[in-house]
Amino acid sequence: MKDRLPQLVYWAGTLVVLYIVEKVLDQPKTWVFQIFPTSIFRLTIDHWLGLALTFAAALVAWALGSTLAYYTGVFVGVGVIGHQRNPSVLQTVQHLNKVIDALYVVPFVLTVALCYAAAMVFYTKYGMPAPLVVAALVLLSGVALGGYHVFKSVYNSVISAKQENSYLVNSLYDSSQGTDTVWRRWLQDMSIVRRLRDCEIHSFCASLPTAFHLSVVSVIIVETVTPSFYELLFPQAGIAQAWAGGVGRQILKAQNDYAFQVVAGCIWVVLILDAIITTLIQGYLKHRWLKHY
Amino acid sequence: MAAHKLSIYQGSVRRGKFELLYQASPSPCYVWWPTGSESVLTTFLKSPSGSGKSTLLGALYNRLMGVDCEEEQFTLDFAPDIADLSALSSCYVPQHPPMVNHWKAQEILPANPLFLGCFFPETRSQEVLSKYLGSFSVGQKRKLYVCSALEKLAVTNRKSSFLLLDEALDGQGAPEAARCLGSVVAKWKEVAPDRALHILLVTHLNENELQKAGPAATLLQLAVQNSTSSTLTVQMENL
Numbered sequence: 001m002k003d004r005l006p007q008l009v010y011w012a013g014t015l016v017v018l019y020i021v022e023k024v025l026d027q028p029k030t031w032v033f034q035i036f037p038t039s040i041f042r043l044t045i046d047h048w049l050g051l052a053l054t055f056a057a058a059l060v061a062w063a064l065g066s067t068l069a070y071y072t073g074v075f076v077g078v079g080v081i082g083h084q085r086n087p088s089v090l091q092t093v094q095h096l097n098k099v100i101d102a103l104y105v106v107p108f109v110l111t112v113a114l115c116y117a118a119a120m121v122f123y124t125k126y127g128m129p130a131p132l133v134v135a136a137l138v139l140l141s142g143v144a145l146g147g148y149h150v151f152k153s154v155y156n157s158v159i160s161a162k163q164e165n166s167y168l169v170n171s172l173y174d175s176s177q178g179t180d181t182v183w184r185r186w187l188q189d190m191s192i193v194r195r196l197r198d199c200e201i202h203s204f205c206a207s208l209p210t211a212f213h214l215s216v217v218s219v220i221i222v223e224t225v226t227p228s229f230y231e232l233l234f235p236q237a238g239i240a241q242a243w244a245g246g247v248g249r250q251i252l253k254a255q256n257d258y259a260f261q262v263v264a265g266c267i268w269v270v271l272i273l274d275a276i277i278t279t280l281i282q283g284y285l286k287h288r289w290l291k292h293y
Numbered sequence: 294m295a296a297h298k299l300s301i302y303q304g305s306v307r308r309g310k311f312e313l314l315y316q317a318s319p320s321p322c323y324v325w326w327p328t329g330s331e332s333v334l335t336t337f338l339k340s341p342s343g344s345g346k347s348t349l350l351g352a353l354y355n356r357l358m359g360v361d362c363e364e365e366q367f368t369l370d371f372a373p374d375i376a377d378l379s380a381l382s383s384c385y386v387p388q389h390p391p392m393v394n395h396w397k398a399q400e401i402l403p404a405n406p407l408f409l410g411c412f413f414p415e416t417r418s419q420e421v422l423s424k425y426l427g428s429f430s431v432g433q434k435r436k437l438y439v440c441s442a443l444e445k446l447a448v449t450n451r452k453s454s455f456l457l458l459d460e461a462l463d464g465q466g467a468p469e470a471a472r473c474l475g476s477v478v479a480k481w482k483e484v485a486p487d488r489a490l491h492i493l494l495v496t497h498l499n500e501n502e503l504q505k506a507g508p509a510a511t512l513l514q515l516a517v518q519n520s521t522s523s524t525l526t527v528q529m530e531n532l
Contacts, residue, residue: 162391163351163387164387164388164389164390164391165391167351167354167385167386167387167390168385168386168387168390168391168438170358170384170385171383171384171385171386171438171441171442171445172401172438172441172442172445173401173402173403173441173442173444173445173448174445175403195393198393198395198396199391199393201393201395288395289395290395292394292395292425292426292427293394293395293427
């Protein structure tokens, strides 16, 4: 009898644990399982097409926004470098910097609403082509959040340049020097900005994947705030399929239906696609610049 | 030969609440007035660490470039006889320059560099130009930066040029640094005989060893006279 006592205790303990799991954890367990990565299998073809559209728009937004932000940063940097020759240019570029700061600080939802309303006024009253409304919102998605980081990386590498960076960059050979025309001087200043950016290349390389993360976020926000804006690409509004609103519209619908598994599935797919694309971007940056460090 | 005279009078450099007071003995010390027979001058600036060498060089460079540095104010009067700064060209390779490994050497050097042979005598120019800076050692990168600065000074066609080097050749050892300096002086006289060059080299290397194989040079020494939490008084002496 004494030999069997420990076995009885084990069995009793096991039964108690199973009872607790059954009564206390079973319901939450069901919920937790439904938001696991397996929730991806709840997604329909419309969800997948919507996700594809969203990521295509995010890629376009990232490419356009980063390019625009980069060249804005270079333009502002040139103004900062040339401020001793022309102080009024410095004031202009500092105002531009403040505008870009404001664009980042103002809640993006409000910026989207304002931009959409303004674009629609131009579309309805002044005959602006409808696809330009979409282009404006996609560009805004790329510039307002992600592009800000690209702009700041270039701007900071000039405005907050270490003294060593400035001394060296100004002292290195530059084939365009010795010219006195305004245009040549601008080219030379652009070359200095590019070299100052090179001195802080890690910061610049970090800004590009961040910009893509934020482009995805901002495109989804645009899709939820203005669910039908992609329809402006079609010849007639209201004829597009459900997926043509992007994942943002799908999430709105799932939210109204309390279909949290669908929202969870979309989150997992967004995370996976985002990770894949940022890895590709980082791979390119490593191939282009970072492999030398 | 252009008569540009560089003198350093006593003065101060203020950075925030900290001030460096430079006293010149004699005042002015460190007078350079290039003549036809002495178009290239080399000066070694020596002092213990923390005695304001880099600050002096930075202030000198800012003064020569006509740059107003917001972070520091200085009263050091470096160049009373140079009214037109556009007649000057200056380059400065700092003590800790950024190491931009993804640049190719050809991005900071011309296609046919004049001074590369002074620093890499055993290597073909094209071989150096085609390499990324990441494939060079830190000392070699510094030499490439110095070479790039010299190329810039050589093409500016200004009457006088200043090259400020903050321990840029120290990693090479005295014999190699002396050889490089000697080659640079000879090359400059060959490619720009009618223009003056002044090399101000901050170094911890032995000046006698440097002059044994390198060019004749003057010596400027800094010595800390007094140090408090807010001021550093430095004696500049032209030996």
